[in-house]
Amino acid sequence: xxxxxxxxxxxxxxxxxxxxxxxxxxxxxxxxxxxxxxxxxxxxxxxxxxxxxxxxxxxxxxxxxxxxxxxxxxxxxxxxxxxxxxxxxxxxxxxxxxxxxxxxxxxxxxxxxxxxxxxxxxxxxxxxxxxxxxxxxxxxxxxxxxxxxxxxxxxxxxxxxxxxxxxxxxxxxxxxxxxxxxxxxxxxxxxxxxxxxxxxxxxxxxxxxxxxxxxxxxxxxxxxxxxxxxxxxxxxxxxxxxxxxxxxxxxxxxxxxxxxxxxxxxxxxxxxxxxxxxxxxxxxxxxxxxxxxxxxxxxxxxxxxxxxxxxxxxxxxxxxxxxxxxxxxxxxxxxxxxxxxxxxxxxxxxxxxxxxxxxxxxxxxxxxxxxxxxxxxxxxxxxxxxxxxxxxxxxxxxxxxxxxxxxxxxxxxxxxxxxxxxxxxxxxxxxxxxxxxxxxxxxxxxxxxxxx
Amino acid sequence: xxxxxxxxxxxxxxxxxxxxxxxxxxxxxxxxxxxxxxxxxxxxxxxxxxxxxxxxxxxxxxxxxxxxxxxxxxxxxxxxxxxxxxxxxxxxxxxxxxxxxxxxxxxxxxxxxxxxxxxxxxxxxxxxxxxxxxxxxxxxxxxxxxxxxxxxxxxxxxxxxxxxxxxxxxxxxxxxxxxxxxxxxxxxxxxxxxxxxxxxxxxxxxxxxxxxxxxxxxxxxxxxxxxxxxxxxxxxxxxxxxxxxxxxxxxxxxxxxxxxxxxxxxxxxxxxxxxxxxxxxxxxxxxxxxxxxxxxxxxxxxxxxxxxxxxxxxxxxxxx
Numbered sequence: 001x002x003x004x005x006x007x008x009x010x011x012x013x014x015x016x017x018x019x020x021x022x023x024x025x026x027x028x029x030x031x032x033x034x035x036x037x038x039x040x041x042x043x044x045x046x047x048x049x050x051x052x053x054x055x056x057x058x059x060x061x062x063x064x065x066x067x068x069x070x071x072x073x074x075x076x077x078x079x080x081x082x083x084x085x086x087x088x089x090x091x092x093x094x095x096x097x098x099x100x101x102x103x104x105x106x107x108x109x110x111x112x113x114x115x116x117x118x119x120x121x122x123x124x125x126x127x128x129x130x131x132x133x134x135x136x137x138x139x140x141x142x143x144x145x146x147x148x149x150x151x152x153x154x155x156x157x158x159x160x161x162x163x164x165x166x167x168x169x170x171x172x173x174x175x176x177x178x179x180x181x182x183x184x185x186x187x188x189x190x191x192x193x194x195x196x197x198x199x200x201x202x203x204x205x206x207x208x209x210x211x212x213x214x215x216x217x218x219x220x221x222x223x224x225x226x227x228x229x230x231x232x233x234x235x236x237x238x239x240x241x242x243x244x245x246x247x248x249x250x251x252x253x254x255x256x257x258x259x260x261x262x263x264x265x266x267x268x269x270x271x272x273x274x275x276x277x278x279x280x281x282x283x284x285x286x287x288x289x290x291x292x293x294x295x296x297x298x299x300x301x302x303x304x305x306x307x308x309x310x311x312x313x314x315x316x317x318x319x320x321x322x323x324x325x326x327x328x329x330x331x332x333x334x335x336x337x338x339x340x341x342x343x344x345x346x347x348x349x350x351x352x353x354x355x356x357x358x359x360x361x362x363x364x365x366x367x368x369x370x371x372x373x374x375x376x377x378x379x380x381x382x383x384x385x386x387x388x389x390x391x392x393x394x395x396x397x398x399x400x401x402x403x404x405x406x407x408x409x410x411x412x413x414x415x416x417x418x419x420x421x422x423x424x425x426x427x428x429x430x431x432x433x434x435x436x437x438x439x440x441x442x443x444x445x446x447x448x449x450x451x452x
Numbered sequence: 453x454x455x456x457x458x459x460x461x462x463x464x465x466x467x468x469x470x471x472x473x474x475x476x477x478x479x480x481x482x483x484x485x486x487x488x489x490x491x492x493x494x495x496x497x498x499x500x501x502x503x504x505x506x507x508x509x510x511x512x513x514x515x516x517x518x519x520x521x522x523x524x525x526x527x528x529x530x531x532x533x534x535x536x537x538x539x540x541x542x543x544x545x546x547x548x549x550x551x552x553x554x555x556x557x558x559x560x561x562x563x564x565x566x567x568x569x570x571x572x573x574x575x576x577x578x579x580x581x582x583x584x585x586x587x588x589x590x591x592x593x594x595x596x597x598x599x600x601x602x603x604x605x606x607x608x609x610x611x612x613x614x615x616x617x618x619x620x621x622x623x624x625x626x627x628x629x630x631x632x633x634x635x636x637x638x639x640x641x642x643x644x645x646x647x648x649x650x651x652x653x654x655x656x657x658x659x660x661x662x663x664x665x666x667x668x669x670x671x672x673x674x675x676x677x678x679x680x681x682x683x684x685x686x687x688x689x690x691x692x693x694x695x696x697x698x699x700x701x702x703x704x705x706x707x708x709x710x711x712x713x714x715x716x717x718x719x720x721x722x723x724x725x726x727x728x729x730x731x732x733x734x735x736x737x738x739x740x741x742x743x744x745x746x747x748x749x750x751x752x753x754x755x756x757x758x759x760x761x762x763x764x765x766x767x768x769x770x771x772x
Binding site: 169171186191352353354355356357358359360361363364365366367368371372388394395398399400401 | 526554
C-alpha cells in the first residue's frame with residue numbers, strides 16, 4: 001500500500017516552520033476556502049462526512065462532537081486544543097508541532113470558524129517549553145499576515161488565539177481537568193455531565209480536540225470530506241500519526257494510512273524495518289501506555305487468525321481478551337529480552353505518580369498496585385499478590401471520575417491476562433528473575449479465552 | 453414531576469433531583485452512603501465513590517442500563533429510571549472495594565480518635581468492610597498539624613472528601629485551605645499552616661466525616677457516647693445561636709451544630725445552621741446556654757443505642 005501523507009507531506013521542506021515557506025507550499029488554503037466559500041455548518045458537515053475520529057485516544061467521531069456543541073445566543077464559545085501529550089510512548093503531537101506548527105494554527109483557525117469560536121486556546125504540556133516558543137512565533141506570524149485578529153481576510157470573522165502552558169501533569173490531558181487548569185485552578189477532572197460541549201471553559205460551551213484531530217481538519221477542508229473518507233478501512237478513515245518506539249530498527253513518527261497491516265508496520269521497509277539486533281518480537285503496546293499489552297502471537301494476527309490492521313476496529317478485535325486499542329498511537333514494541341513485569345511496574349508507577357488524588361479508587365488503588373508490582377518485580381512477591389492485583393484492577397476500573405483509573409487498570413490487567421507465566425516465574429524463581437529475563441511466553445500454555 | 457424507581461420503591465420527584473436526594477426522600481436502607489457529598493455545600497460530591505449505584509434502566513425514553521455504576525450524589529434522575537442500591541450484588545461488591553481503598557491508608561486508631569462513635573468511615577467499614585486487610589505495605593503517615601488554636605488536622609485519618617475545602621471556599625475568597633500534591637501523596641493543608649481567618653472556620657470540624665479535623669478545645673475529654681447531647685440556644689450576634697451542647701454532668705464539653713440523620717447541618721430559619729467560632733470554642737459554660745431539651749442523635753452510631761442494637765441484631769440474623 002502506497003503511503004499517502006496528508007499531514008506530514010511537506011515536513012521535509014527546509015524552513016516550513018516559517019509562515020512564508022508554509023504559505024508558498026499551499027498553506028492556509030483551507031482557511032481561505034472555508035472563510036470565503038463555506039458557511040460554518042458546511043465545514044462541520046465536511047468533517048462529519050470525512051468520518052474523522054478523535055486522535056487523542058478515545059476515537060470519538062469529531063463531527064459528532066462538534067455538532068453536540070451548545071449554541072445559545074450571546075454566549076461565547078471556545079475551541080481548546082489539547083496539546084498536553086504526556087502518555088508514555090506517545091510523541092506524535094510533539095513532532096507535528098515542532099516541525100510544522102503552522103498546520104496546527106491553520107487547523108485551529110478553520111475549526112474555530114466552523115464552531116463559531118472567537119477565542120481559541122492551545123493548551124500545551126509544560127515540559128514542551130520550546131514548542132511553546134515555536135507556536136507563539138507561528139501565531140504571531142499568522143497575526144501579522146492577517147490570518148488571526150480582527151476581520152480575517154476581509155470576511156468579518158474575528159479570532160484570537162493563545163498558547164497556554166500547563167505545569168507538567170498528565171491528568172491535565174483529560175479534557176475537564178485541562179479546562180480547570182486553564183481557569184487557573186488545580187487540575188482535577190470535573191464530574192460529567194455537564195460535558196464541556198455544554199459547560200466548558202468559564203462555564204461556556206467548549207470543544208476540546210487533540211492536536212492531530214485539529215490538524216486533520218486542514219486536509220479535510222482542502223480535499224473535501226468524501227475524498228478524505230476514501231482513505232482507510234471501514235470506520236477508520238484518513239491517516240494517523242504513529243509514534244513507534246521500543247526495540248525497533250527504525251523507531252520514529254510515521255504517518256500511515258489507516259489499514260496498513262501491523263506486520264507491515266513493524267517489518268516493512270517503509271516503516272520500522274523490524275526488531276532491532278535480530279531479536280524476536282515479544283509483545284506490543286499498540287496505542288500508548290494505557291492500552292492493553294498484546295503478546296507476540298496476537299500482535300500481527302487476531303485471535304481468529306486474520307491479519308491485524310492499524311485501524312480502530314482491527315486493533316480492538318477480540319475485546320480486551322485478545323485485543324487492544326489504537327489509542328493515541330504510541331506504538332511500543334518489546335523484544336524477547338524485555339521483562340513484562342518490570343514494564344508493567346513502570347507503567348503503574350507512572351499512573352500512581354500522575355493520579356490527581358481526587359477520587360478514592362484511583363488515589364489509593366494506583367498506589368497500591370504500584371507497591372505490589374514493585375515487590376513482584378524485585379523478587380519479594382508471592383502468588384497471592386498476582387490475584388490481588390487482578391482484584392484491585394476490577395475495583396478501580398469503571399469506578400473513577402475520569403478515565404485515568406481505567407488507563408491505570410487496563411495495562412496491569414492485560415499483562416496478568418497474557419503474561420501470567422512470567423509473573424509466576426518472578427515468584428517461583430526469585431533469584432533467577434533478578435539475574436535474567438523470562439524470554440518469550442509460550443503460545444500453548446496461554447489460556448486466553450477463559451479470561452475474557 | 454418525574455417517576456423513578458429505587459430498590460423497587462417508586463417515587464415522584466422534581467426534575468433535576470439527584471438519585472441520592474430522591475433516595476433520601478424515601479429514607480431507610482435504600483439511601484446510599486455518602487462520604488463526600490454534602491447537600492449544603494454546592495460543588496461537593498462525586499469524589500469518594502461510596503454512593504455508586506447501579507442504573508438498570510436509564511429512562512423510559514432510553515431504557516438501556518448504564519454500563520458503569522454511577523455516583524448517585526451527582527447523577528440526576530430521569531423519568532422512568534430504575535436504580536438498584538442495596539438490591540444489587542454489584543453495588544455491594546464494588547462498595548466493599550471502595551471501603552477497602554479508603555481503609556488501606558487509614559490508621560484505624562479509633563481507640564484514640566475523637567470521632568469514634570460518630571464516624572462515617574466506622575459505619576461504612578462495619579457494613580461493607582472486611583475483617584482483614586490485604587494491604588501489606590507501609591501506610592502513609594503525616595504529622596498532625598495545628599490549624600490555629602482551635603482546630604487539629606490529622607492527615608493520617610483524612611479520606612480527602614474535599615468537604616472542608618468547600619467550606620473554606622465559601623468562607624473566604626482567598627485560597628488558604630486546599631489540597632497539596634497529588635495522587636496518594638495528596639494532603640489537605642492550609643497555606644503555610646495559617647488559620648482560616650474567619651468567624652465560621654470551626655465548621656470544617658462538623659463537615660469532616662472522619663476524625664481528620666477535630667476540636668482542640670474538646671479533644672481527649674471524653675468519648676462521645678458518654679456525653680449527653682442537649683439542644684441549646686444562646687443569643688449570638690454572628691450566628692443563629694442554636695447548637696447542640698455535649699454535656700458531662702453539668703459541664704459543657706463540646707459544642708457542635710445541629711445535624712440531621714445524614715450528619716449534615718440542619719436548616720435553621722431557611723439557612724444552614726452553621727455556628728460561629730465563639731459559640732463553638734468559647735462558650736463552655738452552662739450559664740451561657742439556655743438548654744431547651746435533649747437532642748436525638750438520629751444516626752447509625754453508638755450514640756443512639758437503640759439503633760446500635762438493631763444493627764447488631766440484623767447482623768446476627770444474617771450470619772445465622
